[in-house]
Amino acid sequence: MSSLSDADSQCKQGDTICEIRVYEQEVIIVPIFLLASFLVTLVFILLLHFCPEKVDRIRPQPSKSTSRRELRGIDAPPGINVLEHENIALDIPNSYSTFNPPKTYSSNNPFLPVSTPALPSDPPSQPFKPSFTPIVQPRELPRQRLPESFNLVTPLPLAFSLRTDSSVSLYRARMENRNVVLRVLNDSADATERQSFLGFASFLAQLGPHPFLPELLGVVSLRAPLVTVVEELENRDLLSFLWRCRQEHVDPPCEMTERRIFTMAKQVASALEFLHSKDLLHGNIRAHNVLISKEFTAKLWGLHGVYTRKNQAATQTDDPSMKKWQAPEVLARRPVSQTSDIWSFGILLYEMATLGEAPFAEISVNELLQFHQRGKGLKKPSNCSNALFSTIKACCQWKDQDRLSLVDLNRKLLAGEKSASDKPLKVSGTVNIEQYLHEAGYGEKNSYTVF
Numbered sequence: 001m002s003s004l005s006d007a008d009s010q011c012k013q014g015d016t017i018c019e020i021r022v023y024e025q026e027v028i029i030v031p032i033f034l035l036a037s038f039l040v041t042l043v044f045i046l047l048l049h050f051c052p053e054k055v056d057r058i059r060p061q062p063s064k065s066t067s068r069r070e071l072r073g074i075d076a077p078p079g080i081n082v083l084e085h086e087n088i089a090l091d092i093p094n095s096y097s098t099f100n101p102p103k104t105y106s107s108n109n110p111f112l113p114v115s116t117p118a119l120p121s122d123p124p125s126q127p128f129k130p131s132f133t134p135i136v137q138p139r140e141l142p143r144q145r146l147p148e149s150f151n152l153v154t155p156l157p158l159a160f161s162l163r164t165d166s167s168v169s170l171y172r173a174r175m176e177n178r179n180v181v182l183r184v185l186n187d188s189a190d191a192t193e194r195q196s197f198l199g200f201a202s203f204l205a206q207l208g209p210h211p212f213l214p215e216l217l218g219v220v221s222l223r224a225p226l227v228t229v230v231e232e233l234e235n236r237d238l239l240s241f242l243w244r245c246r247q248e249h250v251d252p253p254c255e256m257t258e259r260r261i262f263t264m265a266k267q268v269a270s271a272l273e274f275l276h277s278k279d280l281l282h283g284n285i286r287a288h289n290v291l292i293s294k295e296f297t298a299k300l301w302g303l304h305g306v307y308t309r310k311n312q313a314a315t316q317t318d319d320p321s322m323k324k325w326q327a328p329e330v331l332a333r334r335p336v337s338q339t340s341d342i343w344s345f346g347i348l349l350y351e352m353a354t355l356g357e358a359p360f361a362e363i364s365v366n367e368l369l370q371f372h373q374r375g376k377g378l379k380k381p382s383n384c385s386n387a388l389f390s391t392i393k394a395c396c397q398w399k400d401q402d403r404l405s406l407v408d409l410n411r412k413l414l415a416g417e418k419s420a421s422d423k424p425l426k427v428s429g430t431v432n433i434e435q436y437l438h439e440a441g442y443g444e445k446n447s448y449t450v451f
Contacts, residue, residue, distance in 0.1 A: 167188070198226065203303070212271040234294040238351075264298035269410055272300065281338065340400065342395050349391060357381075358440035358441075360378070383425050387415075
């Protein structure tokens with residue numbers, strides 16, 4: 001007989017304890033094991049439903065050799081737009097820094113084609129080839145439905161300069177006592193727009209931190225709505241700031257002095273030098289693409305065009321609203337270089353000196369290249385010093401090799417800041433928006449034939 005039969009035969013009739021010992025595995029161990037497995041599964045399901053970010057932490061990380069990156073975030077309840085009539089909560093660590101900061105920052109009417117003479121026969125500059133490659137992914141911000149972390153969500157004005165395309169909506173919010181801007185991808189966006197949205201966030205992350213570039217705080221990228229969180233600069237874009245400086249008794253107070261022009265210009269030049277150090281051209285430097293903080297710090301934005309050109313291996317765009325700021329070689333579709341940004345920087349200085357006037361207001365977009373070729377340039381504003389105007393002219397030279405380098409530009413800006421006046425600039429009259437759009441070339445088309 002088996003041992004089980006021997007044990008069974010030793011048990012007296014009615015001896016319950018003896019019978020339990022014999023059948024211990026069937027009566028006790030297996031039920032306890034099944035109960036424990038059920039409880040562990042139940043706890044994991046509850047965690048997955050209510051605390052997905054904790055599940056993410058205990059999941060095994062993908063190996064470094066995998067070729068596909070996994071974007072993780074949190075889910076939103078189906079059919080609910082979390083930006084309408086309720087708060088968004090982000091589970092934010094104590095530090096908002098996305099990066100490890102380095103110690104140093106080293107009218108729609110068509111126009112007839114216009115035939116223009118050839119540009120000077122100087123040796124053409126070499127095409128600018130960006131060599132910037134992605135190396136960093138933006139930090140994922142796990143979202144929880146708690147009101148105290150991310151709240152006071154309100155839409156931003158349509159003209160706010162962080163807008164890049166019609167597929168993105170902008171909102172202002174508070175994130176633990178800090179003003180932030182939410183760039184939210186609309187539900188109607190297609191796969192290409194979603195890829196571009198996340199690609200731009202990755203591009204901002206790979207740029208790394210700089211004191212004069214808006215700070216990317218993180219993204220929510222797992223499911224709709226996709227969100228990019230950027231610091232808010234309370235004085236909005238520089239162009240609207242300049243227009244407010246024309247008004248009297250505005251709240252908050254707003255004034256522009258020549259010294260502040262040089263200071264802000266130094267900050268923009270620092271950001272531009274940072275981009276150039278990464279073999280990136282900005283391509284659209286203008287007051288509308290500079291953001292101003294509450295403390296009047298200038299930060300260079302308009303980076304979506306930089307990302308698009310890098311991603312599409314292009315060096316120039318054909319946006320008619322940019323023509324008045326573009327260098328002659330860009331208008332003529334010639335190879336561009338870093339000095340093309342220096343030309344636009346000179347136009348930016350002119351905007352600041354005139355408190356937001358459109359450059360080359362009397363010249364149509366279709367005649368602009370011929371105007372430059374005849375050696376004509378910007379007129380000196382009435383309240384512009386010789387030092388500031390000489391810097392503008394040195395930036396806006398016809399030949400790209402005659403323009404200031406960034407090193408020389410920084411030197412002139414530093415010298416100008418030391419001797420500049422602190423007297424507020426005054427310009428009579430407010431800006432007529434329709435007139436400005438016409439003078440700035442919005443809605444115009446040009447068709448240059450360059451031989």
